[in-house]
Amino acid sequence: MKGATSETREDYLRVFIPLCITNFCLFGAYMNGSYTAYEYGYSHFQNQLFPHTSESNSSEKSLCETNTSSQAYKDEQAVQSVVARWGLYISLAQGLPLVLSSMMFSSMSDSMGRKPFMFIGAVGIFLKQLLMTLAIVFDWNIYLFVPFTLIEGVCGSWVIELAIAMSVVADLTTAGKSRSFYIAVYSFVFGFGFSVGTFISGYIVTLLGYDYSMAASCVVAGIAVVVNCCIPESLTIRHRKENKFSFIGNLKDIVNFYIRDDPESPTSTRFKYITSILAFFFIMMAKLGIFAIEAFYLLGFPYCFTPEKISVFETVKACCAEIVILLGIKLMQQCMGDEFIAVIATATSVAMLILFGIAPSDIYLYIAAAVGCFGMDAIPIHRGIMSKMTPSHKQGVLFGSISVVENVCNLTSSVMAGAIYSETVSFYRGTAYLVFAGFMTVALLLLL
Template identity: 55%
Template sequence: MISNSEIREGYLRIFIPLCAADLFLFFSVVMAMYTSYEYGHDAFWDIEFPNRSKTMSNESGQSICGTTNASVQGDQEEQIVQAVVSKWNLYISIAQGVPLIFSSLFFSSLSDFFGRRPFLLLGTLGVCIKYCLMTLAVIFQWNVYLFILFSFVDSLCGSWVTQLAIAMSILSDLTASGKSRSFFIAVFSFVFGLGFSLGSFLSGYMVTLLGYDYSMAIACGLSAIAFIITCFIPETLSNSQRKQNFSCMGNVKEIFRFYMKKDPTYAGFTRWKFITLILSFTLIMMSRLGSSAFETFYLLDSPFCFSPEKISIFETARTCISEIMILAFIKLMQRCLRDEVIAFLGSISSVALFIVFGIAPSTTFLYIAVIIGSIGMCSIPLIRGILSKMTPIHNQGVLFGGIAVVENICNLTGSIIGNAIYSETVSFYKGTAYLVFAGFLFVAMVLLMFLMKDTPQNYNRKGTVSSQTDLIN
């Protein structure tokens, strides 16, 4: 049960707008992501095969492979387009990922000095600017490679990565160290997961009914709503809780200190646990984000031949089932199991999902994978919560800044690995990338298993001590 003493008074007037802002933000992010993927896929058909009939493209709302899989030439053309669009997406990932390593690092750390609110606004603003530019590019049919530049601009503002890191820091400001923090992070993850579901569900229908231009414009409008709501979120870090001295190199050292040096304030928690948790987080996020970079192309191609609407339905059903199951699973399991054990069980589910996805010969296997992998991503909010509980309140921004950097590196390297493997193996075995990421998840599962060595007695004692310390501070 969650104690009232573990939650700051008046938290709802901060927590609810924060959830609403991220609901709209991730709604826009996912809608724009799928729209841009499908727009790029269609645009490269025109670039590579300009004389091809429009009825053979996705503008008809049908999967291209559904009309060409009986033709050897059609299969070869599809593989060419798949390879080119994967490389295009790879360049976008690099343009966004590399600057984000630095912006997410410094903005999140700066929030410990200047407060959370300015950088929460900046990250949301960057997303809004990006989608406004993409909307103009689709309407006026600018060069598709300009999407790389727009992603670069977004990354300079910190994008959703910094916004999410600051939001997690705000949740830490609102809650004391304990299971309440893990649960609130899980609830927050459920809310922006709901935005993810809405974006994936509506994107295909919007593209089919309204076209790429209106779909991207809607995504732009949703990000603008997120920015407006964010303007009303008050500051959560008081002046007395902020760090007094700022140093760029000092912030970098602070991030690495978690994994290189013990914190005497939290002597019960050892350095190896920080390292094990962040390595597990890295492998899980790399697999999750890396697979999303090519999954749309995977589903568009044979043997699945999904249309944009079917991709929307499938991804929405998958996300909704997963988010609901994760929230219920965490709430139920926290009554009798430690967070580390729950995360380990989730990693087993993730491994099974990726293996079945990789070997799936038909759509039926994809649905089976969704069921057995429904609790797979519960490891992410739990690892965030465990790390946060091990960290003093004045270092929450540094902690989540470091996590944001890791998350961005995972997004960058995962996308590079995923797109590179997929583009090179699409001609002979399309599921290879999923199987590679399943190997990453297996290693994460083994690492989480080591965390279970910590005894329940020590866990309860340390959790109580850290809770009391936070409340006193």
């Protein structure tokens, strides 16, 4: 760590530690709330469409039917289709306003500082969790979840929170392998938050119900908002851009990354940026698309996971990936470049998605999770590669452009996954996984 530390600001821990605490809480709350909302929606629609189903109101049991010739199985397929469309509306409500906020906030942080926009993103997530908690407690209309998610999207959601945090890490470090490592450390922290949120969601739902689970998300998100206020500003006055806010100007800055070579940075060429962002696009399309449907996929036949079992499975899968990110990247950097690490990680992701898509039983899911545990390394490494090519005063614009792509992926992949899954669940449930395996293969070819 000595070499890494020499490439960081002296006071970096005063910023980095509260940043990690904030995002651990925020992403944990986000994940717990997301799984709770999806599982609540599944149970709600099953109760609404088929109230005669005796087990549909139980959060302790699997919500699927294993006898494929029974009427209950046909009913379950109908519920799967309806809830997938409902999830699609939620994805649109989050993603459409994010198109604007992701283009503005990260670029604006280069001139106005990072802290205000991290605060806005955290408040948006907190408000959504609070309103969803009230909706579950008072049994409001299930489609009110859509405008609640819209509020989160307007505030930037996790996309902006992540982009600004990456800019903060870039403010604290110089270009080099240390930046990739600290990005990996930060990725481990918020990834661990994802894992904890995923793990506790099933247990809280099982033991206490959907209302307590969503309320827990609200409380933790509130803690994140408070800690966010304690993070010192990382972008000093002398490193800020002098120009005032301009939506067209911010959009132009983002586009210029991919249409013009930067004379201030001879290592950043148009070809490198275009290739990198395209590979990142296909990686995120696959990762985010699968996330939108995986809870529904595991709840249904032939796996019939309970909410508790989903929590354990997703947590183990995510924790293994995060441990590999923290330890594997540092070890592999000793003998190979970041680009080759990204290639290996992407190849394992292809194998994992194929195994998920063809899995006839849950044992294949466990094998797939083990095969793909290195796959998440591609994301922080990719961000590190692009950050190293970029001058310090343009880190916000860079991560703004990445957040735009991330948001486009979040929106389009969620819609695509929901549409594919709702239309193919009746004859081949794994179709969406195989489609996104193709996306990941394209990313692999670009990295090569």
